[in-house]
Amino acid sequence: MEKLDESKFEQRLQLWALRIPREHASAVTRLLRSSYLLDKPRVKPVVEDPESDKNRLVVLSERVQKPDLSDMPEQVYDSLKQLCNVDVVPYTLTLGYSYWSADHILRQILPDGVEVPSSFETIKNYPRIQTVANKVGTITNEFRVPQFEILAGKSDMVTEVKQYGATFRLDYGSVYWNSRLEHEHIRLVSLFKKGDVICDMFAGIGPFSIPAAQKGCVVYANDLNPESVHYLRMNAKINKVEDYISAYNMDARMFMQNVMGVPSETQSDSQVAADNCYPEEMLSTNENPSSNGSYDDVQENCQNGTSGSSLASSTAKKGQQPVKEGESDCQDGDASQTKKRNNKRVRGSGPPPAKPWEHIDHVLMNLPASALQFLDCFDGLIQKKYWKGSLPWIHCYCFIRSSESEESVLAEAQSRLNAKIAEPIFHRVRDVAPNKAMFCLSFKLPVECLKKDTESQIQAVAE
Numbered sequence: 001m002e003k004l005d006e007s008k009f010e011q012r013l014q015l016w017a018l019r020i021p022r023e024h025a026s027a028v029t030r031l032l033r034s035s036y037l038l039d040k041p042r043v044k045p046v047v048e049d050p051e052s053d054k055n056r057l058v059v060l061s062e063r064v065q066k067p068d069l070s071d072m073p074e075q076v077y078d079s080l081k082q083l084c085n086v087d088v089v090p091y092t093l094t095l096g097y098s099y100w101s102a103d104h105i106l107r108q109i110l111p112d113g114v115e116v117p118s119s120f121e122t123i124k125n126y127p128r129i130q131t132v133a134n135k136v137g138t139i140t141n142e143f144r145v146p147q148f149e150i151l152a153g154k155s156d157m158v159t160e161v162k163q164y165g166a167t168f169r170l171d172y173g174s175v176y177w178n179s180r181l182e183h184e185h186i187r188l189v190s191l192f193k194k195g196d197v198i199c200d201m202f203a204g205i206g207p208f209s210i211p212a213a214q215k216g217c218v219v220y221a222n223d224l225n226p227e228s229v230h231y232l233r234m235n236a237k238i239n240k241v242e243d244y245i246s247a248y249n250m251d252a253r254m255f256m257q258n259v260m261g262v263p264s265e266t267q268s269d270s271q272v273a274a275d276n277c278y279p280e281e282m283l284s285t286n287e288n289p290s291s292n293g294s295y296d297d298v299q300e301n302c303q304n305g306t307s308g309s310s311l312a313s314s315t316a317k318k319g320q321q322p323v324k325e326g327e328s329d330c331q332d333g334d335a336s337q338t339k340k341r342n343n344k345r346v347r348g349s350g351p352p353p354a355k356p357w358e359h360i361d362h363v364l365m366n367l368p369a370s371a372l373q374f375l376d377c378f379d380g381l382i383q384k385k386y387w388k389g390s391l392p393w394i395h396c397y398c399f400i401r402s403s404e405s406e407e408s409v410l411a412e413a414q415s416r417l418n419a420k421i422a423e424p425i426f427h428r429v430r431d432v433a434p435n436k437a438m439f440c441l442s443f444k445l446p447v448e449c450l451k452k453d454t455e456s457q458i459q460a461v462a463e
């Protein structure tokens with residue numbers, strides 16, 4: 001595809017301007033503002049006079065066609081004459097590529113007969129359009145990455161988008177992104193409080209995790225797609241929240257077992273988790289904790305996927321111990337092995353240390369096509385013996401077709417959890433097709449999901 005020729009967007013307007021003494025500029029603009037002053041977004045109507053810095057040029061709108069100003073009402077013209085000496089001079093205004101809105105540019109560069117793509121909104125915030133692409137087909141791959149056909153511009157699909165003040169860098173060609181979820185991202189994050197511990201099981205490039213971290217939450221974020229995790233880390237850095245986010249690249253079930261696994265030194269400690277609450281002053285000042293835990297310098301979390309053995313280093317410096325390269329416990333998919341942790345810790349600034357096996361506040365499951373199927377991972381995940389405080393909220397996204405109902409979805413969720421959900425909350429996110437809507441099912445994890453301590457575990461701890 002060819003590079004866009006930006007010069008093709010240049011437009012020259014032949015206008016008239018009033019040359020006036022600069023001290024009268026405000027009064028003249030006030031007088032002309034209603035209809036006769038230049039009125040174009042981001043273009044100033046009062047400019048320097050290249051001939052004298054004692055003067056200003058007040059640029060008139062396209063309505064004023066005649067240099068004798070006879071197309072202005074007499075009353076306005078007389079008021080103007082009373083204010084100051086006025087010279088009328090020709091003025092050429094050039095509107096360049098950067099002036100035009102995204103949809104204007106799209107309409108100009110799309111081939112004849114091609115409509116502005118429906119996914120157009122995804123790129124409208126980006127200041128310079130470099131690529132026009134259309135989503136084609138339906139998403140069938142595991143990483144939920146759409147197929148695009150390039151209609152114009154560069155084939156490279158790396159770009160930046162902004163949501164609620166955060167910047168997200170991404171490659172549309174290799175990761176999932178949907179700007180239509182912006183309101184949902186904001187809605188859910190608004191439920192979190194500073195200091196909350198969040199597990200984002202299907203984090204993508206971080207549209208829940210990054211704003212949660214910006215709010216001061218301790219975030220464990222995971223995605224199976226290595227490219228998503230690459231951009232998640234990059235976005236954590238761009239938004240200066242890398243100390244608040246631990247990034248993982250593995251299957252979501254494995255991730256939850258990894259994060260919730262009780263470290264071996266904790267299991268052998270008879271004074272289990274004496275300190276489970278984070279003093280308010282520590283949260284608000286973001287100070288380095290001294291005696292009750294410092295942060296790991298670097299975490300490396302292993303991938304459990306088709307490629308299996310690649311290791312991904314985390315962005316975080318928190319209380320969660322990593323699996324080190326060379327002892328990548330989860331390569332063989334044995335979750336029980338992931339309890340082996342590296343003990344090396346260094347001090348640094350950042351969030352309070354989190355012990356997710358003792359407490360997490362929210363779990364996010366945004367993989368609507370199949371998140372319900374992952375609910376079985378909560379059955380026996382939390383060890384009652386170590387857990388402190390209330391059980392986490394689970395926010396599980398799903399699709400409901402017209403042939404289904406909230407009751408049928410709830411029944412599936414309960415059967416996967418092997419427990420009854422007390423007070424389910426269904427939030428309709430958006431309609432994705434005439435007969436299909438996306439919902440968020442939120443509920444407190446039922447107490448029946450807690451893992452009871454068995455004799456053998458107690459024995460193991462004693463040893």
Ligand SMILES: C[S@@+](CC[C@H](N)C(=O)[O-])C[C@H]1O[C@@H](n2cnc3c(N)ncnc32)[C@H](O)[C@@H]1O
Nearest residue numbers: 142143176202203204223224225251252366367
């Ligand atoms: C619908 S996207 C949501 C991404 C992000 N939370 C958002 O709102 O934009 C689902 C994500 O789940 C990831 N994914 C798919 N299967 C997974 C699995 N088994 N374990 C972890 N992540 C998975 C995909 O790579 C994709 O990034």
